[in-house]
Amino acid sequence: DAGVIQSPRHEVTEMGQEVTLRCKPISGHNSLFWYRQTMMRGLELLIYFNNNVPIDDSGMPEDRFSAKMPNASFSTLKIQPSEPRDSAVYFCASSLDRVDTDTQYFGPGTRLTVL
């Protein structure tokens, strides 16, 4: 199994530019999560989808952030316009949401630097 795939692994951009992060979940998983990790705040949930439908987006910091899941094998997290305070590592995770197991498996992350 290839695991959760994220791209790009590193992204450097200038303030005001649009940034798109991509995620391919583990095949067969029906839940997908976007997290942000910083030294100050640790790992925070931004949004999660179940069966391609957004369930909880209460962690999305502001309207500059948006996420989509057009099908079961692909999701994007977009920041427009980007700001220096958005610099962080963004992780995607997926899980098979069943009564007996819903362990989240994480991708390698995208390190975003906004100058």
Add this chain to the structure above:
Amino acid sequence: EDQVTQSPEALRLQEGESSSLNCSYTVSGLRGLFWYRQDPGKGPEFLFTLYSAGEEKEKERLKATLTKKESFLHITAPKPEDSATYLCAVQGHGGATNKLIFGTGTLLAVQP
């Protein structure tokens, strides 16, 4: 509000020196408590899930235990390759049930 506190923030051990990491939590009905390991530059790697007080799980030199208020990750005779950040997370029955609340982690360094 669901909350997770991990201690210590950092721990330095000599190879073979056993110790424990603590995860204290408050949650509106525990659905599960998760332990992850994170190496530098990588995503968190799943270790254990505990569901009820008194439950224990083991994997190699690691053993996780759970009470109604906290969980411990015991490391027996650690090796340098056990060096990593260990993250604890809880999942509650309230609200969005798949949501994990993470602690800030314990950075473990095992010296040869």
